[in-house]
Amino acid sequence: LMRRNPGQNDPHGPFATGHGISRHAELRTKLSQAIQHGAAGVLFINDPYSVAKAATDRTESITKAQAEIATLADEYLAAPDAEGDKVAAARDKLKGAVDRWKSLKASAEKPEDDGLMKFGYAGHNDGKKGLPSFHITQAQCNEMLKAALGKTLSDLETEIDSDYQPRSALLPGWKIQGTSDVKQVRADVSNVIGVLEGEGPLANETIVIGAHYDHVGRGGENSLAPGSTDIHNGADDNASGTAALLELARRLSSRPQKLPRRLVFIAFTGEELGLLGSAYYVKEPVFPLDKTIAMFNMDMVGRLNDDKLTMFGSGTSSRWEPELKALNEASGFKLAFKPEGFGPSDHSSFYGKKIPVLHFFTNNHPDYHRPSDDWEKLNVEGMFRVVEMLERMIIQTAETPERPDYIEVKQKPMAQRGGNRPYFGT
Template sequence: MISVRSFTKTRAILFFLILLMLGMACDRLPMVKIPEEPKERLTAFITYLSSDELEGRGTGTAGNKKAAYYIRELFKSFGLQPLGNEYYQEFKVVTEVQLGEGNSLVTRTHGQEQSWEVGTDFMPMPFTENQSATGKVAFVGYGISAPDLNYDDYSGIDPEGKIVIIMRESPDYEDPHGKFSDYVSLSYKIRNAREHKVAGVLFVNPPSDTADELYTLKRVQGDMQAGVPAIHVKQSVVTSILPESQLFEALEEGIKSTMKPASFDIPDVEIEMNPSVKLIEKPTWNVVGIVPGNDPKLSKEYIIVGAHYDHLGWGQEGSRYTGEEPAIHHGADDNASGVAAMLEVAKHIGENPQPRSVVFIAFGAEEMGALGSAYYCKNPLVPLENTVLMLNLDMVGRLQENKLQVTGTGTSSAWDSLIDTLSNHHGLEVSKSADGYGPSDHASFYSQNVSVLNLFTGLHDDYHKPSDTVDKINFDGLLTIAQFARDIVVRVAHLEKRPDFVK
């Protein structure tokens, strides 16, 4: 007979083994058999990546990790060699912002001190520096310096060392095609304030915004940090410190009607601010494999083929979904389609090595501001100076009337003729853009002087909604684009002379 103590110990061991096996099961996903036919492969790739099981592949989630593992296993099966740590390049991203300790805001007007309540009267901005600031105060309108528009909210005052009050939006924000559209973002305004050496920033909604809601502690796009303390205040905080002769509504209306700044120092007012936030970080990964080149000289040069595999989970920041209940954002086109096309190219190159080396990267955290590609460019696994092309695939699953957008054609003098030749061969009607920048991972490489090409079949009503599902993918069109991308890689890999870079 087994003693109670031994039985308890045995039960504990069995329980531990069960937990261990469950943990291993999470890391070792069952791999679906890879179909023989290319179109069926593309279907299998997107069906899995956009499935409910992966829950939208939100950065920092279990579904995102499963997607990375799936791609890694496919890289292995295609014969790609690992880069990074067994195909993984890990980096951390801020997935949540919480209220820190000790948030305070005090205004002193004509010697009268008033303390304001966090969450009711003000909130720290999620990108704030966690530091205190005390100083005199200046109202600087919308905080815009636009020499091309002959407009500067900082003209006529000395903002250095002061707390500045900045209205959100712009003088013509009600016009969807307003000329100030490049100057509206918070990232621009905080950067401009920092360049003017301010001590701190109080953002406020313009008086015409009658809802006057405080900015929430949501994660912001990119890795933006203010460099100065920054908070968002209710309009009542601003009206309490303005001179009696300066009505807040009149200030806004005056700027909008004249399109001229109306900035000024606020006399006999001092502000003491102490914002504090806590950034919650989680790991995610770029998945990276390489097919080394077979030419002794050209193999030291690299072509990168990339596509981001993350999406919006159950509706992270950037979602356009307006339903009341949370819903999985499947991201079939954005960007399971790009990953599928990249995988198809990887399979071909893995079976047919080229003169130049070809690197394949599934980028993480693109939806959070192209963080994965930015991290790679700061920590490259092959030399960026030896990278001759970064070919990016982002949303390539909705081809209509054979129309494809290709951006970055002006980043090398070799691209225009190459794209013309191959698009004619594949029956594609290509709309070309010379610019190397744009809202995807290729921009990270272009900013580091790498020639780029980005393929895109266009926006649609399902963009960033749960309705971006696999049944809406044009698989015939996707196969054509995958073959088009493959041929770009093969042609560039065989060029005798390295293609030039054009800024």
């Protein structure tokens, strides 16, 4: 199976979304296709286009780096001797450019364009529909293709790109043998649920407030710090949401009057492994989902910066946007509304069950999924403000007699949190 998809260089081609890489390129999509067609195993190969493009990109950046050196060298030579500060600054800039060029050259000398995917790149699997999958080099693949079909991978790619027709073929005389000894380590983990009963005619309706409490441990495939075995504390992702959840539970449970609807606070587990905890909850709900009228999620609410608060799911009920705007008059956030209800956090599981959702998010940062996501970088006052606004949102939703309507938002390509969510591998 070739990776990616045909026509990556064709802006009008059938797969021309997301820089030429469509959702059909996702490894799990390819694997499920293979399973449906009765495959016994899969060998992945890098597509020649991507490998060639990586080489071109590298040459281009070396050329750019050289041009930058020339410009900065001119500036350095033009700096007047009398002004020592300017000379030193120009020299530093020049040195920076030379260093960049050197490191580009060094990586060009031993390119890993046909690099193999790291183990776990395609994410986790519950083992039920698994298929032994390997990744082989283009050289290995070409050896077989040439012997069996008299063609190379590039030939096939060019043919496919010319008419978008498959070139699947048997390789007569070739057999593959391989052993996969992946051990699945299983562990029991739990969602933690707190319930605050309501009172009155709507008391059998539920509002879920959630935040995942797991993170990525000592790194590994979900870490963005390659090779690190340092503890990843995940202060923002998602100790911030977990703390906010506890604070909301504390505040709402200390109200003298019960609310008209039931509040269910859930600290989800296994979010980082693919929304496991919330997926389990919607499969085995503690309270009926058809009477669950809304789900509010907090995942990364600890880094409020410049008052910017992103509201995912704002289009999943017609009420959300006007209500949030009104509530925000007292809160003073710069709100960014993202209508889509599906996304890489636990609200997605509930939206999949046709429940209106809102996900509070104070935006990404360079410490995301790295050991440096630590408590001293949290904006605690910002967390307080998120809690305060969400508290009013919860009370308002619990007290409004009508339940929020559910809206199906036209699905866009999946947002990739952090730009590098491993289990969206292509």
